[in-house]
Amino acid sequence: xxxxxxxxxxxxxxxxxxxxxxxxxxxxxxxxxxxxxxxxxxxxxxxxxxxxxxxxxxxxxxxxxxxxxxxxxxxxxxxxxxxxxxxxxxxxxxxxxxxxxxxxxxxxxxxxxx
Amino acid sequence: xxxxxxxxxxxxxxxxxxxxxxxxxxxxxxxxxxxxxxxxxxxxxxxxxxxxxxxxxxxxxxxxxxxxxxxxxxxxxxxxxxxxxxxxxxxxxxxxxxxxxxxxxxxxxxxxxxx
Numbered sequence: 001x002x003x004x005x006x007x008x009x010x011x012x013x014x015x016x017x018x019x020x021x022x023x024x025x026x027x028x029x030x031x032x033x034x035x036x037x038x039x040x041x042x043x044x045x046x047x048x049x050x051x052x053x054x055x056x057x058x059x060x061x062x063x064x065x066x067x068x069x070x071x072x073x074x075x076x077x078x079x080x081x082x083x084x085x086x087x088x089x090x091x092x093x094x095x096x097x098x099x100x101x102x103x104x105x106x107x108x109x110x111x112x113x114x
Numbered sequence: 115x116x117x118x119x120x121x122x123x124x125x126x127x128x129x130x131x132x133x134x135x136x137x138x139x140x141x142x143x144x145x146x147x148x149x150x151x152x153x154x155x156x157x158x159x160x161x162x163x164x165x166x167x168x169x170x171x172x173x174x175x176x177x178x179x180x181x182x183x184x185x186x187x188x189x190x191x192x193x194x195x196x197x198x199x200x201x202x203x204x205x206x207x208x209x210x211x212x213x214x215x216x217x218x219x220x221x222x223x224x225x226x227x228x229x
Contacts, residue, residue, distance in 0.1 A: 003158075033216070035217070042219050042220065042222075043205065043207075043217075043222075045216040045218070048214075048216060056214045056216065058216075089157075091159060093159075099211050099215055102149070103217060105159030106159075107157045107158040108158075
């Protein structure tokens, strides 16, 4: 069964460093999402992406964040200058269509900023 | 704003028994979708079941079924014949086109199935 994959599973970085989290969505899906979950808190929406453009972003998704689909398979989330409060689990998801469509999640990347 | 509330931080159930996880939500929308996702220790978020608000019939998937009460804005998950592999965090989530189609999650319920 097709699934969303994410790499790395864990990432430790120093505050101020750039990190890139990678995702490979399900191959025939066209809509991609990033969510994050700070330890002990709810899963929160960050951004949705379609046709090489951001469709929607949350207040969390400030100028420090960017997303890209560099090739036909990968979808990346970049954090330019990490802060301590960026420590969280980051989930990638994809769906075949935008509306009325189930989003399928990857296993997540646990990011720790020291 | 849409909110999703899961009032049970933790639940436990004996193997082979039935358990119900609660979820309530707040919305002014009429057309929306509700989901239960499971996150086992492996961390993969797995879709358990989905309910369209316009459907009166409760969704079922094998041992998993929902009790969808639209007027009460309640969406509980019933797991029958619980198995050890059901041990996981369960998230209730809401989505509507009017709200931008992003998922809004509850805080989650940890379910432990005991042998």
